[in-house]
Amino acid sequence: GAVVSQHPSRVICKSGTSVKIECRSLDFQATTMFWYRQFPKQSLMLMATSNEGSKATYEQGVEKDKFLINHASLTLSTLTVTSAHPEDSSFYICSASLAGGHTDTQYFGPGTRLTVL
Amino acid sequence: AQSVSQHNHHVILSEAASLELGCNYSYGGTVNLFWYVQYPGQHLQLLLKYFSGDPLVKGIKGFEAEFIKSKFSFNLRKPSVQWSDTAEYFCAFRGTSYGKLTFGQGTILTVHP
Numbered sequence: 001g002a003v004v005s006q007h008p009s010r011v012i013c014k015s016g017t018s019v020k021i022e023c024r025s026l027d028f029q030a031t032t033m034f035w036y037r038q039f040p041k042q043s044l045m046l047m048a049t050s051n052e053g054s055k056a057t058y059e060q061g062v063e064k065d066k067f068l069i070n071h072a073s074l075t076l077s078t079l080t081v082t083s084a085h086p087e088d089s090s091f092y093i094c095s096a097s098l099a100g101g102h103t104d105t106q107y108f109g110p111g112t113r114l115t116v117l
Numbered sequence: 118a119q120s121v122s123q124h125n126h127h128v129i130l131s132e133a134a135s136l137e138l139g140c141n142y143s144y145g146g147t148v149n150l151f152w153y154v155q156y157p158g159q160h161l162q163l164l165l166k167y168f169s170g171d172p173l174v175k176g177i178k179g180f181e182a183e184f185i186k187s188k189f190s191f192n193l194r195k196p197s198v199q200w201s202d203t204a205e206y207f208c209a210f211r212g213t214s215y216g217k218l219t220f221g222q223g224t225i226l227t228v229h230p
Contacts, residue, residue, distance in 0.1 A: 004160075043222045105163060106218060108161035
């Protein structure tokens with residue numbers, strides 16, 4: 001099956017710093033990548049949808065200036081948490097879609113655990 | 118608003134018991150339906166999906182799910198669970214008029230040997 005990687009798997013940072021998380025599709029080209037956030041004992045909440053070469057579409061309530069998404073190539077999308085605060089601590093998961101249309105399937109990365117001190 | 122509800126937060130079974138996890142969605146149009154599994158320490162993996170056709174869908178590892186349109190349900194079943202099925206299971210759906218995936222709250226399955 002399609003493989004999606006994320007880096008780093010775990011990051012601890014100080015409040016006020018910025019953190020970049022990478023999401024790569026290893027064996028396929030992903031027209032669309034998605035970023036989710038998962039709180040403990042809760043489901044995945046979609047943060048934004050990014051299409052290669054265009055601006056990301058953010059879900060309601062997600063600050064686009066705080067969570068910067070770049071999808072510069074068909075195999076790489078990055079999420080930058082700017083000026084991180086303790087409330088941004090969470091598990092961030094990306095997924096990549098093969099076709100981006102209505103019959104595609106999303107393949108998920110292993111997630112990145114962010115802890116902001 | 119579209120939503121997914123999974124009835125059980127935590128299910129505990131003994132090996133060889135039968136499993137059924139409930140999933141109901143709220144959406145007025147045509148849907149694509151998914152079940153994902155997350156084993157401890159691993160990423161989400163697709164178990165099975167329904168787009169169209171036969172409403173009884175068979176997935177990996179002996180799992181199956183049935184789409185019942187009149188009940189807005191997509192319950193996951195397995196006739197005989199194994200210890201290795203211990204994981205968290207997420208139901209998700211996508212309205213085909215919009216590509217966003219909506220996930221249920223997840224059901225933790227613990228199988229005792």
